C-alpha cells in the first residue's frame with residue numbers, strides 16, 4: 133500500500149513539475165519520498181531557489197508561508213493546512229510596539245518559527261543554525277528576540293556583548309524534555325554524547341556536549357567518532373541519523389519528543405494535495421513584501 137502511494141506521488145510530481153520539501157520532523161515515509169529534507173534554514177534557501185511550478189511543503193504553516201513569501205510566483209501547497217507551530221503565535225504584536233518605544237536602537241530579531249505578521253514587524257529573521265552569527269553582526273545593542281525564550285537565552289549567553297530582551301514563548305515539544313529523563317539516559321549510557329537543540333531549556337543545554345539545529349545535530353553525529361548519542365530534539369531526526377550511520381546508537385529521553393503538528397504530514401495527505409492542488413498557501417502582496425524584507429536580510433547576513 134505504502135509503495136503504491138509512493139509510486140503515485142512520484143508520477144504526479146513529475147507530471148506537474150512539483151518539488152517536495154520536508155522538515156526532519158515529519159514522518160519517516162514522507163522524508164523518504166521528499167526531494168529535499170532539511171532544517172528550517174536549508175528549506176527556506178531551497179524554496180527561494182526552486183524552479184518547480186509547485187512546491188509541496190511538508191512541515192508547519194510558518195514554513196509554507198515563508199516559502200510563498202520567498203517565491204511568490206510558485207504555487208505552494210501543504211499536505212495539512214492545520215499543521216501549525218504553536219510557538220509561531222507566542223508574541224503579541226502590541227508587545228513589539230511597546231519594546232520599540234522603550235529602546236531607540238532596538239532590533240527585533242524574529243526566529244523563523246513565527247507568523248508572517250510577526251515577521252513583517254521585525255528587522256531580521258534567524259533560524260537556529262544562523263541566529264548567533266546574525267545577532268552578533270547587528271549594529272544594535274538592544275535586541276528583542278521573539279518568540280522563543282530558550283533560543284533567546286542561549287543566544288544571549290553566546291553573544292554577551294548584546295542586551296537581549298527575552299519574550300515568554302517556547303516550543304512545547306522541546307521545552308517538555310525533562311532533565312531527570314536525560315540524566316537517566318546518561319546513567320544508562322555513560323559513553324553517549326548528548327546532542328541538543330537550542331529550543332530546549334537551559335538545564336538540558338547545560339548537560340549537553342553539542343548544541344545545534346536539527347541539521348547541525350545530524351552532521352555532528354555523522355562526523356563524530358563516538359558510537360552512542362542521546363538526542364534532545366524531535367524524534368523525526370532518528371530517520372536520517374540511522375540512515376547515515378546504521379551502526380551508531382541513538383537514544384531519546386523516555387518521553388520521546390514528538391511534534392504532533394509535524395506528524396500531520398502523512399503520505400496519504402501528500403498524495404491528496406498533489407492530486408487536487410488543495411491547501412494552497414496565500415499571503416496578501418502587502419503582507420508578503422513586508423515579511424520578505426527580514427527574510428531576505430537573514431539570507432544576506434547568513435551568507
Ligand code: 13P
Nearest residue numbers: 171172173259260345346
Ligand atoms: P530547525 O529545523 O531550524 O533546527 O528548527 C527546529 C524546529 O523546531 C522546526 O520547527
Ligand code: SF4
Nearest residue numbers: 192217218303305391
Ligand atoms: Fe513548533 Fe516545536 Fe513543533 Fe518545531 S517542534 S514545529 S518549534 S512545536
